[in-house]
Amino acid sequence: MVSNTEFKYDLGVVGLGYVGLPLAVEAATSSLKVLGFDINSERVEMINNGHSPIEDISNEELSQSHKNFHSTIESKELSQCRNIVISVPTPLTDYQPDLSYVINAAKTVGENLVKNQVVILESTTYPGTTVEVLIPNLEKMSGLKAGEDFFVGYSPERIDPGNEVWKFKNTPKVISGINNVSTEKIQSFYESIIDETVLVKGTKEAEMVKLLENTYRHVNIALINELAMLCKMLDIDIWEVVNAAKTKPFGFESFKPGPGVGGHCIPVDPEYLSFKTRQIGKPVRFVELAQEINNSMPLYVVNQVNEILNKNKIILNSSKILLMGVAYKKDISDMRESPAIDIAELLLDKEVDISYYDPYVEEFKVSGHIIDREVDTNSFEDYDMLLVLTPHSKFSQLEFNNLKTIIFDTTGSDFIKSTERI
Numbered sequence: 001m002v003s004n005t006e007f008k009y010d011l012g013v014v015g016l017g018y019v020g021l022p023l024a025v026e027a028a029t030s031s032l033k034v035l036g037f038d039i040n041s042e043r044v045e046m047i048n049n050g051h052s053p054i055e056d057i058s059n060e061e062l063s064q065s066h067k068n069f070h071s072t073i074e075s076k077e078l079s080q081c082r083n084i085v086i087s088v089p090t091p092l093t094d095y096q097p098d099l100s101y102v103i104n105a106a107k108t109v110g111e112n113l114v115k116n117q118v119v120i121l122e123s124t125t126y127p128g129t130t131v132e133v134l135i136p137n138l139e140k141m142s143g144l145k146a147g148e149d150f151f152v153g154y155s156p157e158r159i160d161p162g163n164e165v166w167k168f169k170n171t172p173k174v175i176s177g178i179n180n181v182s183t184e185k186i187q188s189f190y191e192s193i194i195d196e197t198v199l200v201k202g203t204k205e206a207e208m209v210k211l212l213e214n215t216y217r218h219v220n221i222a223l224i225n226e227l228a229m230l231c232k233m234l235d236i237d238i239w240e241v242v243n244a245a246k247t248k249p250f251g252f253e254s255f256k257p258g259p260g261v262g263g264h265c266i267p268v269d270p271e272y273l274s275f276k277t278r279q280i281g282k283p284v285r286f287v288e289l290a291q292e293i294n295n296s297m298p299l300y301v302v303n304q305v306n307e308i309l310n311k312n313k314i315i316l317n318s319s320k321i322l323l324m325g326v327a328y329k330k331d332i333s334d335m336r337e338s339p340a341i342d343i344a345e346l347l348l349d350k351e352v353d354i355s356y357y358d359p360y361v362e363e364f365k366v367s368g369h370i371i372d373r374e375v376d377t378n379s380f381e382d383y384d385m386l387l388v389l390t391p392h393s394k395f396s397q398l399e400f401n402n403l404k405t406i407i408f409d410t411t412g413s414d415f416i417k418s419t420e421r422i
Ligand SMILES: NC(=O)c1ccc[n+]([C@@H]2O[C@H](COP(=O)([O-])OP(=O)(O)OC[C@H]3O[C@@H](n4cnc5c(N)ncnc54)[C@H](O)[C@@H]3O)[C@@H](O)[C@H]2O)c1
Pocket: 014, 015, 016, 017, 018, 019, 020, 037, 038, 039, 040, 043, 087, 088, 089, 090, 101, 104, 105, 108, 122, 123, 124, 125, 157, 158, 159, 160, 161, 264, 265
């Protein structure tokens, strides 16, 4: 254990992904000295060479931050950081929360921990993780005492990849600490890089904030997906209904139906909540129902595809379908948990000839098959159907109007003149 009050870096970021990298770049741009630490040496090399691995940070922004930002795979350098933020993945493995990345990161930080450092967890997780998992690992590896020798807190990340309005700096940040000193230090750190902080009374509450935000989205998406399926049976245009309902200026937030939920957050985070409540013997009934409905959407879409082709006298297993947009959300390349994967699997099972068109995704692999990538926008008419799964903004530059091909838009985008909608 080393004692160190003169730190070379104001901030160390552990995990340079969709969450960690924007934080590191924002802090460096705000003149803080920043160290990035990641176990992925290729990623570290890319970042140090000014090549951004994520769409939200341009190569120019990354290069401009280099005066104050250096990345490494050498964990020893973490002892030189006044504040350390951990932003490593928290996925599901076998449908269970997998905290192995957080535990490994905590051990690495713990091995290099010195007195007076501040450690903040930003990974999304179940309430209790900071106190029950992070702190014991930090204390065990360092021999130091949390709250006395070093300071700890939790702050959920609200980054929304691809969002041009709400970025890291102007999105209010919820913060918490395990005691007053920790909270004060954490607040003063975030206030140096973010416009507004929102203090909550403890780490459990801060951890729960993130789960509430994403469970709320998950449940409301499920509600609108269920209504979309029912409206189809009742011959009611769900889009007409949603668009009219959202003109109500109070008491209603609009959600759109779609082919399913994807990404690292919406399908995953409610599982973290259920995991925690099962410990007290209680299910979160809303979450279970929402999961059932949202998980059924890929099959619903494939059944709709079959019906639409049938209507047009085309047989599903001899059809050619182009999947338009396979990333889990628009304007990014992230494929994690994308419903396009399930839909492609179901179509492959039915021996449909599928290709994909996605300006952001270079390779689309499904159950070991590499799906053909269409790059020629003049060949759209070679397909029986364009199946829109993710409405990338770049699609608005494509000419859909005079196409004879069936366009089935599962996303309700306003710039695609579809023949069919979910
Ligand atoms: N992506 C989002 O939109 C988003 C939004 C809010 C919150 N979150 C949460 O933030 C956390 C991180 O997500 P992400 O999307 O940035 O993940 P990511 O996969 O994009 O990046 C994680 C990075 O952590 C690195 N890493 C893994 N183990 C490590 C270790 N032991 N030490 C150092 N680096 C390590 C990986 O190599 C990777 O570069 C997750 O808990 C996620 O749920 C993500």
